Amino acid sequence: MDGNGGYRVRHYGLKIRYNPANDRLVGRARIKAVAKKDLSRFNLDFRGLNLSSITVDGAEARWKRRRGHELVITPKQGLRQGRVFEVIASYAGVPKLRQGALGEGGVFRTDDGAVIVGQPQVAATWFPVNDHPSDRATYTIHLTVPAGLEAISNGRLMGRSSSGGWRTWTWSGGGKMASYLATAAIGQFDVRRYRTADGVPVLDAVDSQIGNRAHRVLAKGEAIVRFLARRFGPYPFGALGGIVERHDLGFALETQTRPVYDSIIFTESDDAFATSFVVHELAHMWYGDSVAVPDWRHIWINEGPATYSGWLWSGAKGRQRPREIFASLCSVPPGNEFWDLKTGDPGPANLFDYEAVYLRGAMTLQAVRRAVGAETFFDIMRTWATERRGGTGGTSQFKALAERLSDRQLDGLFRQWLFRAAKPRACGRAQPAAGASLPRLLAPARRTTLEKGA
Structure with a gap:
């Protein structure tokens, strides 16, 4: 389950009704797409839930399910290349939750509702989707829940309405978004709203039983964004904003504009440790959310900058x-499992390997900085985020940009740091500074890091 070809999605309009009393979800997805070639049929990713009807441009379509997650749709009439069409x-x-490289993902039951979160393929557990990070679309998400509960999602809250004991919250996702970054959190939250000095609306939603500590850390978000923007x-x-849910997720995730955090991050650590999670997830707004990877092999280019x-x-x-x-990590000896994987292509089972992807991804950036100088390095990082905003970019494009702006040939550097399962020669015989230690958790965000107690 990793996306489909032949078309590109422009917009998802989702109407989701969720009842925590019986965990039942009722959905209606309106998908606007454009055919990239002539299509007699096309596929969407969809897992677990029962379909009752599908139409394409208002006409009933035939459909069948294949391999448990592929939804094969045959419209009444073929779709010519360039045609904009609508699927309902x-x-x-x-x-049901889905097991993936990050662990379980999907609709997690909570004491008073649910939270929908996960990576890499999780969207298909709650709506039909082209579930690939490169097919970014805009989103409008209508969440209908029992009155008395909040329903939080990405972007801006556009309105609320009530009817018959239910309340609907309408959210506009805030720009093009990869499908795994869509989220919803349903329950009783302490919601705090304000605007940054630049006028950006902030909405932080913390499970009402957690207390003020999470809000105190989330309130640093404006200062963190200002720090990163410089x-x-x-x-x-x-x-x-942010969402803090009282559930054993075991990870945090950079859901677009409003990351989701496991409450343990705030309740069982000091503020500095918790703040490091917020820094990591908000850095993803530039690297991973605004600029997406063309496929999951390039995950280091999301996690490396966030860790750095x-x-x-x-x-x-x-x-x-x-x-x-960097020097501390370079002191890890050759042959240690720290060097066992290729950072630039760790393999499907190791997409979120803490050492190979997070730490060594950040080390790659420090190696680039050492090679080209700090001024050029930050020029590279800003240009990447600016020129590719709303688009995608992978390793070869990042390398080309670094070479263009530095006027240097960097083949050897990228080959050593990204495509060899060995300690790079450039580490030399580095020794950590006196009193230094390996990072406790400088690339937080994933289940594996929490389980390690790193």
Whole structure:
């Protein structure tokens, strides 16, 4: 389940009704797409829930399910290349979690509702979708829940309405979005709203039983965004915030404009540790959300910058600086499992490997910085985020940009750091500074890192 060809989606309009009492979800997805070639049929990804009808441009379409997740749709009439068409699918059922590289993902039951989150392929557990990071679309999400509960999603809240004991919350996703970044959180939240000095609306939603500590850390979001913007360019979205859910997710995720955090991050650690998660997830707004990967092999170009942002924040707060963290990690001896995978293509089972993707992804950026100098390095990072805003980019494009702006040939550097399962020669015989230690959790965000207690 990794996307489909032949068309590109422009917009998803989702109407979701969810009843926590019986975990039943009723959905209607309106999908606007454009055919990239002549199509007699096309596929969507969809898992677990029961379909009742599908129309294409208002006419009933034939459909069948294949391999448990492929939805093969045959419209009444073929679709010519360039045609804009609309699919409407109605469905219902009890959603099931899906096991993936990050662990479980999908609709997680909570004490008072649910939270929908996961990576890499999770969207298909709650709506029909072209579930690939490169097929970005805009979203409007209508969430209908029992009165008395909140329903939080991406972007801006456009309105609320009530009828017959139910309340509908309508959200506009805030720009093009990869499908795994769509989220919904349903329950009783302490919601706080304000605007940044730049006028960006902020909405933080914290499970009502957690208390003020999570809000205190989330309130640093404006300062963190300002810190990152000075290095990477303007914040790329028109909304900001966070969702903290009291559930054993075991990870945080950069759901667009409003990351989702496991409450354990705030309840069982100090503020500095919790803040490092927020820095990491908000850095993804530039790298991973605004600029998406063309496919999952390039995941380092999401996680490396987000992890490196944590290193920058650490140095700015008087703790270890990027070059010190780099030296500490370079002291890991050859042959250690730390060097066992290729950062630039870790394989489907290792997409979220903490050492190979997060730490060594950030080390790759520090190696580029050492090679080209700090000024050119940050020019590369800003230009990447600015020129590819709303689009995609992979390793070869990033390397080409680095070479263009530095006027240097960097084949050897990228080959050593990304495409060899061995310690790079460029590490030399680095020794950590006196008193330095390996990062406790400078690339937080994933189940594996929490389980390690890193």
